[in-house]
Amino acid sequence: MTHPEEQLAGYVDGALPPHERRAVDAHLIDCARCRREVALAAGARTALGSLTEVPAPPDVADGALREAGAAGRARQTNGLPAWYRIAGVAAAVAAGLLVVSLVLPRVGGSSDEAADRREAAAGSVGGGAITSVEATALEIQQVNYDDASLSAFAASFKTAQDTSEVATAAAPAESLAGTPRQTQKALRCIVKSAPDETGLLTQLIKARFQGAPAYLAVFLGGPGADQPPDSVSVWVLATDDCAILSFSNARL
């Protein structure tokens, strides 16, 4: 079954032309997955509508206004400290040391332990390279995921969490360990495409997604400070260009 992916946003908005809406309605009769997605999306849209506008700090543009006044008089700009400071940080990020720390093979210990591992990683890293703590991190699965099985995979961590056995229950028995080079390649993709992920990487898989070779990166997130993780996110990235193919998340 093909799903009217691009029309579902407009459907939830109530903005589709009548003939498209009827087509989606007809699809929804037969497709439980899209019905669930539409219900979730509508709830999220309503929730976003509840966000109220927050007043901007009154002086937030003072620097620019001063500069605009000066520029208006002299038609020149000089002294750009904030701008260059930010450019400098960006350059440092591009050129500097990136340290990837992994907590492997699974989280379950305290965050102190995680911090220790991160420190160990930071201590052992060289310049300009991404380094994984565990060279055998990447798991290779002969599995072809799709959005439905990905959701099920993410949800499986909930069950696993109940018994303090994170993640492994969901993995097929037969999985191979990738080489360090393959692991590094996967990590580079995560650095590139999931920079805002703040959870702990707990599982890194190479498999297929809708037929295309893909990395699945599983993160556990939580409030930190020795609290147990309370959410799981699974990123699916294309192995060739690291594009985000899909994303699924669940509460634990």
Place this chain on the structure above:
Amino acid sequence: MTDPARDEDLVLRYLQGDAQAFAELVTRHRSRVFNVALRVLGDPDDARDATQDTFLTMVRKLSQFRGDAAFTTWLHRVTVNACYDILRKRRRQPMLQLAPEGDEPIPDIGPPVEDHADAAVGSIDVARALQLIPEQYRVVLVLADVQDLPYEEISRVLDVPIGTVKSRVHRGRIALGRALGLPEEPSREPAPAPRTSEREP
């Protein structure tokens, strides 16, 4: 002044040396810029930084604004880029860490700050949940469902095809719904049919 001037006219007047025209643009758009940044970044201090950077970029780069796009499109693009700059600075936490340069300590981002200005019950949860979804989705949701920009406009702001915008809106809403813990019916779907049967021969 009788009729309010168009943004594009104010830009022109500023470029001709009228600093007041710039001040008027700031007054018109300050709140919008700040709120986009606040919802994308989730932290009022970072949102303030992004807003300052946006207006500094505006003052320095406005001469590059050609008028071939609406001024608001250009300003949204600058705002989103300012947010991305700040998100890049955060890449050190906690999965990815930048090795400290010199003796400069790595600042602690800390947990999200409560947004006391949000009066509506639950809106703090929504703001926090937004931070749990991928930034690609988050940016699109903020523009579409918080700022109510049309998808065509978002497509121009982000320079991505409109189909990509629609897909990200939908995927982002689903991810946000799950992050919020919205009810999801148990799956009663039969096992997926073999993929070969999807299309007519």
